[in-house]
Amino acid sequence: MNSSVDPLVVGRVIGDVTDMFVPTVTVSVFYGPQRINNGCYVKPSMATEPPRVAISGHADEFYTLVMIDPDAPSPSEPTLREWVHWIVVDMPGGTNPNRGKEILEYVGPRPPLGIHRYIFVLFRQEAALGLVEQPPSRANFNTREFASQLDLGLPVAAVYFNAQKEPKKKRLL
Numbered sequence: 028m029n030s031s032v033d034p035l036v037v038g039r040v041i042g043d044v045t046d047m048f049v050p051t052v053t054v055s056v057f058y059g060p061q062r063i064n065n066g067c068y069v070k071p072s073m074a075t076e077p078p079r080v081a082i083s084g085h086a087d088e089f090y091t092l093v094m095i096d097p098d099a100p101s102p103s104e105p106t107l108r109e110w111v112h113w114i115v116v117d118m119p120g121g122t123n124p125n126r127g128k129e130i131l132e133y134v135g136p137r138p139p140l141g142i143h144r145y146i147f148v149l150f151r152q153e154a155a156l157g158l159v160e161q162p163p164s165r166a167n168f169n170t171r172e173f174a175s176q177l178d179l180g181l182p183v184a185a186v187y188f189n190a191q192k193e194p195k196k197k198r199l200l
């Protein structure tokens with residue numbers, strides 16, 4: 028097994044969200060100074076704004092980025108699996124989401140219960156997609172089905188982080 032997919036298997040990204048794939052592109056995700064490595068922890072308060080994302084690849088290729096939470100509303104009962112947080116299509120290789128078309132506006136993590144996985148999945152497109160409709164709901168999104176509808180094939184990269192609800196700040200009396 029490819030060592031770059033091992034954490035994706037252990038974290039059940041491969042299985043719950045995607046099928047087995049071989050990474051062929053690098054995706055780097057940063058919340059402030061923190062680079063996202065598979066399985067790291069990010070406080071939801073640090074992820075309220077879209078992350079900085081950079082992808083490798085060639086400028087003449089296009090990519091789709093999807094961010095989802097497969098653990099909504101709770102990891103033990105993910106009845107809303109997958110909750111989609113962000114979709115950007117038509118990103119040229121070697122660039123970032125600012126150069127693509129945002130189909131669904133970014134919404135930061137808000138895990139109500141338990142530890143949630145937040146997964147960035149990157150697909151290579153055969154050509155520019157142009158007009159892509161927004162999903163009818165953020166709840167019960169299906170990454171595999173979305174990729175199939177747009178003829179995206181298997182992912183070319185993925186990375187995920189964990190987050191849980193932060194305690195409310197105590198008021199000073």
